[in-house]
Amino acid sequence: MLNKIKQLGHFFIAIFTYYFYGRPARKLIVVGVTGTKGKSTTCRLMASVLEAAGYKVGLASTVEFQVGEKRWLNKKKMSMLGRGETQKLLRDMVKAGCEYAVIETSSQGILQYRHFGLHYDVAVFTNLANEHVEAHGGFENLRRDKGKIFAGLKKEKNKIINGRPIPKIIIANADDTNADYFIKFPADYKWAFSLKDNIINGVNYNVSGQLGNTSEKGSDFLVDNVSYHLNIPGDFNVYNGLAGVTLGLSQGIVTDKIAKGLASVLSVEGRMEYVEAGQNFKVIVDYAHEALSLTELFKSLRKMLKENKKLIAVVGSDGGGRDVGKRENMGEIAGKMADYVVITDVNCFDEDPKEIAEMIAKGARKAGKVDGQNLFIEVDRRKGIEMAIGLAGSGDIVAITAKGTEPCIMVGKGKKIPWDDRQVAREILDIRNSKPEINN
Numbered sequence: 001m002l003n004k005i006k007q008l009g010h011f012f013i014a015i016f017t018y019y020f021y022g023r024p025a026r027k028l029i030v031v032g033v034t035g036t037k038g039k040s041t042t043c044r045l046m047a048s049v050l051e052a053a054g055y056k057v058g059l060a061s062t063v064e065f066q067v068g069e070k071r072w073l074n075k076k077k078m079s080m081l082g083r084g085e086t087q088k089l090l091r092d093m094v095k096a097g098c099e100y101a102v103i104e105t106s107s108q109g110i111l112q113y114r115h116f117g118l119h120y121d122v123a124v125f126t127n128l129a130n131e132h133v134e135a136h137g138g139f140e141n142l143r144r145d146k147g148k149i150f151a152g153l154k155k156e157k158n159k160i161i162n163g164r165p166i167p168k169i170i171i172a173n174a175d176d177t178n179a180d181y182f183i184k185f186p187a188d189y190k191w192a193f194s195l196k197d198n199i200i201n202g203v204n205y206n207v208s209g210q211l212g213n214t215s216e217k218g219s220d221f222l223v224d225n226v227s228y229h230l231n232i233p234g235d236f237n238v239y240n241g242l243a244g245v246t247l248g249l250s251q252g253i254v255t256d257k258i259a260k261g262l263a264s265v266l267s268v269e270g271r272m273e274y275v276e277a278g279q280n281f282k283v284i285v286d287y288a289h290e291a292l293s294l295t296e297l298f299k300s301l302r303k304m305l306k307e308n309k310k311l312i313a314v315v316g317s318d319g320g321g322r323d324v325g326k327r328e329n330m331g332e333i334a335g336k337m338a339d340y341v342v343i344t345d346v347n348c349f350d351e352d353p354k355e356i357a358e359m360i361a362k363g364a365r366k367a368g369k370v371d372g373q374n375l376f377i378e379v380d381r382r383k384g385i386e387m388a389i390g391l392a393g394s395g396d397i398v399a400i401t402a403k404g405t406e407p408c409i410m411v412g413k414g415k416k417i418p419w420d421d422r423q424v425a426r427e428i429l430d431i432r433n434s435k436p437e438i439n440n
Helices: 002-020 039-052 085-095 107-111 139-146 179-183 236-250 255-263 291-304 324-337 353-366 381-390 421-433
Strands: 029-034 057-060 064-067 070-073 100-104 122-125 169-173 189-194 205-215 218-223 226-230 282-286 311-315 340-343 375-377 397-401 408-411 415-418
Touching: 002 085, 029 039, 039 057, 039 064, 039 100, 039 236, 039 255, 057 085, 064 085, 085 100, 107 139, 122 179, 122 236, 169 179, 169 236, 179 189, 189 236, 205 236, 205 291, 218 236, 226 236, 226 255, 236 255, 236 291, 282 291, 282 421, 291 311, 291 324, 291 397, 311 324, 311 381, 324 340, 324 353, 340 353, 340 381, 353 375, 381 397, 381 421, 397 421
Parallel strands: 029 100, 029 122, 057 100, 122 169, 169 189, 189 205, 282 397, 311 340, 311 397, 340 375
Antiparallel strands: 057 064, 064 070, 205 218, 218 226, 408 415
8 A cells, every 4th residue: 555655656746747847858859778787888879879970969877867968977876867857857958959868767767657758759678687576576567567668659649859750669679588578569660689680570670780809898790781899898788789779770870970979988887897006907897786787797707808817706786675586696697607706785775784695695605606715705895895806816807796886885774875886996906006015
């Protein structure tokens, strides 16, 4: 009953703020990106492609906000802003003369009606895994809730902006087993992209990509003999780039502009972000916080490692009852794919961080890791990161996962500790570098 009352409260706030801020989405071409991993990077790449084509763009993601030329980090610890803030942001985009709004759309946001009144014109599906299933009451409900933005495309009239009818478009990752579900909804045009030559029936355009050279500096891929380069490392980011190519093609953008837009993104903060302080090993901060993203991250990092070099993983999981079922699986993945595993707190909320860590450690032990040898529990996150960096030698990789650019650690009931994994890692590296004996 209490949940229903809260839902109604979210709904009425959404209606009120939609009208209060002047129904701004009616004046923008709105691109909604949903899925489990890669949403923020996909949003940034898509915005860059649109900008390269000469459009003024607004953006809202877990990582950052943008209104035209103005960009700033998302310090709200929310993928989608609540209590009308998204509507206010859209109104600011309209005032700034933006033509497109690229909006990361989370399942939690959909549950709380934060997507209400966004009037999506393009709905993009990246991938789907068991994340936040407890909040939705199971995987089928999670998929259904994410599908709401696709189901809503043709429930309203097409916008006419500057005298031009705006088509309703679906874009989906054909290599994900759930693609058919998202493609089935009515739309004017349907696009699918794939790196495995998967073809979806009923799609107007299937975009097939071929992976080229990949390295720690980025990736190359081909689409219809056109070469594209990403400066963001990680094979999994090629899917995000391919989504950007598909959006560009769906909007009639020429390929050289699309390529320029992708290549102009040098990094996405907190996503495969290197922390450099003159050390002789790599430290990478990444938001990966569930099984699918951890697997893809570790796959890419292992490809970067030279022979006999180590992958040291800092892992953890949110508390507060979030995704309890994924914890042991995450530990097992880290245990199998990393040489050393350090388990630490992420956001324990009202749970005991030691209990969360033990759930993860159970999976790591199942994968063969041994406490005190290649498996360590240190719930103090700074000490955990310090331990991981202390284990690194020349040519190794330290992967600090689960937070990315999150600006705080949530403990207890509503208490926030200011935080930045990148800053903490840099401070630890600076101390290490000031002691030459450590590096010799």
